[in-house]
Amino acid sequence: MIVVSDTSPLCYLLLINQIDVLQTLYDVVIIPQAVANELSAPQTPSFVKNWMAHPPSWLQIQLAEPLQNIELKTLDPGEREAIVLAEQLNADLVILDDKAARRIAEERGLRMIGLLGIVKDAARSGLLDLETTFEQLREAGFWVAPRLLEQLLTGDEPSE
Numbered sequence: 001m002i003v004v005s006d007t008s009p010l011c012y013l014l015l016i017n018q019i020d021v022l023q024t025l026y027d028v029v030i031i032p033q034a035v036a037n038e039l040s041a042p043q044t045p046s047f048v049k050n051w052m053a054h055p056p057s058w059l060q061i062q063l064a065e066p067l068q069n070i071e072l073k074t075l076d077p078g079e080r081e082a083i084v085l086a087e088q089l090n091a092d093l094v095i096l097d098d099k100a101a102r103r104i105a106e107e108r109g110l111r112m113i114g115l116l117g118i119v120k121d122a123a124r125s126g127l128l129d130l131e132t133t134f135e136q137l138r139e140a141g142f143w144v145a146p147r148l149l150e151q152l153l154t155g156d157e158p159s160e
Helices: 007-015 020-026 033-039 046-053 077-089 099-107 115-124 130-139 146-154
Strands: 003-005 029-032 059-062 093-095
Touching: 003 007, 003 020, 003 077, 007 020, 007 029, 007 033, 007 046, 007 115, 020 029, 020 115, 029 033, 029 077, 033 046, 033 059, 033 077, 077 093, 077 099, 115 130, 115 146, 130 146
Parallel strands: 003 029, 003 093, 029 059
Antiparallel strands: none
């Protein structure tokens, strides 16, 4: 399975010490160079920068083709390159949370998942506790609409 990720889902999983669920769920995750740069940027939390300085073997960094599409220029570099790289690799899945990036990825026919979907899948696989993880995400600054959180906690299938 080819999985490409943007920055923020990786960052939040690192901040709540659940980054290893990605390896368990997907074996290998590929990030474009722009995402690697964002994870290493000066304003990035030091814990994240330290992790990125010595990434695990299941994380691969690949270059994305140069940008050709004007619509993608509205996105941040990591989102842009994640979408381009997912297309370039014919990825099975792209991990995105940004609403505009998800809309563009959907229009381009890419299959996506966000942080909430990853957490839900990891909980279903017994890798983490859903309620505890959502509390950790809130403490880390990740906002979830109360209605969506309730749906996830009660087992309803929200449209992520």
